[in-house]
Amino acid sequence: MPASPTDVRRAAVLGSPIVHSLSPQLHNAAYAELGLDEWRYDRFETDEVALPGFLAGLGPEWAGLSLTMPLKRAVIPLLDEVTETARSVEAVNTVVLRADGRKVGDNTDIPGLIAALHERGVEKVESAAILGAGATASSALAALSRICTGEVVTYVRSEQRADEMRGWGERLGVRVRTADWADAAQAFEAPLVIATTPKGGTDHLVEAVPESVGTLFDVLYDPWPTPLAAAWERRGGAVLSGLDLLVHQAVFQFEQFTGDTRPVLAAMRAAGVKALG
Numbered sequence: 001m002p003a004s005p006t007d008v009r010r011a012a013v014l015g016s017p018i019v020h021s022l023s024p025q026l027h028n029a030a031y032a033e034l035g036l037d038e039w040r041y042d043r044f045e046t047d048e049v050a051l052p053g054f055l056a057g058l059g060p061e062w063a064g065l066s067l068t069m070p071l072k073r074a075v076i077p078l079l080d081e082v083t084e085t086a087r088s089v090e091a092v093n094t095v096v097l098r099a100d101g102r103k104v105g106d107n108t109d110i111p112g113l114i115a116a117l118h119e120r121g122v123e124k125v126e127s128a129a130i131l132g133a134g135a136t137a138s139s140a141l142a143a144l145s146r147i148c149t150g151e152v153v154t155y156v157r158s159e160q161r162a163d164e165m166r167g168w169g170e171r172l173g174v175r176v177r178t179a180d181w182a183d184a185a186q187a188f189e190a191p192l193v194i195a196t197t198p199k200g201g202t203d204h205l206v207e208a209v210p211e212s213v214g215t216l217f218d219v220l221y222d223p224w225p226t227p228l229a230a231a232w233e234r235r236g237g238a239v240l241s242g243l244d245l246l247v248h249q250a251v252f253q254f255e256q257f258t259g260d261t262r263p264v265l266a267a268m269r270a271a272g273v274k275a276l277g
Helices: 023-034 051-056 084-089 109-119 135-147 159-172 181-189 203-208 227-234 242-258 265-276
Strands: 009-015 039-045 062-067 094-097 103-106 128-131 152-156 176-180 192-195 215-218 238-240
Touching: 009 023, 023 039, 023 242, 023 265, 062 242, 084 103, 084 109, 084 135, 084 159, 094 242, 109 135, 109 215, 109 242, 128 135, 128 181, 135 152, 135 159, 135 192, 152 159, 152 181, 159 176, 176 181, 181 203, 203 227, 215 227, 215 242, 227 238, 242 265
Parallel strands: 009 039, 009 062, 128 152, 128 192, 152 176, 192 215, 215 238
Antiparallel strands: 062 094, 094 103
């Protein structure tokens, strides 16, 4: 029996631009998988200026929000509580709307990245490399603080970015060494490489992929595979995509919004693959 309007529970993803987001397909697939007919997940184009009004207008049917750029830091002053995980990188991608009206911010990108690596058997590494130094790189560094026992080398384009990554390393308790972007091919010597650059950012490195490689986590997912991921796979290395990160972090969001811990990863991944297909 369809849920009545008064029984509907809502969640959504906010950001600008937002039309490309796969979150509605993932979350709605999870609801369908588990028969949660009362749940509905949407997307809303929302920038920093519109965000306070949007939050203020939410009714009791709302359970949670997923946030993408440019809202991950802008939302922090508007929240009642922020988890230690989100504080560690000053970025919130998840807002849980509690029954008592409190808004709690969290970051599921960090445990999502770790869970994606664990799924592929990567639980501990002695060293790692990060290509890029943006917001995703700081989340990657936070994840590595939990699974990397040694040095993390970050390849950056400017001294300002280098300072930022060293600062994040100090804050997160990670031994970080920065290197010039011109030497980025040296990253491939690490057992785990996390590429956080925008589309096309690593294409020039394809010819430098060595015969023997470890694991590559390329956070892009459209188009897929990236030239770097394709070259890596040809060498026989393990490759994770941005879709792996997206579905794993979405599972954590789903559990926080609904309180339901039944497995939905396979349903979410199938929906993501279909949407990208």
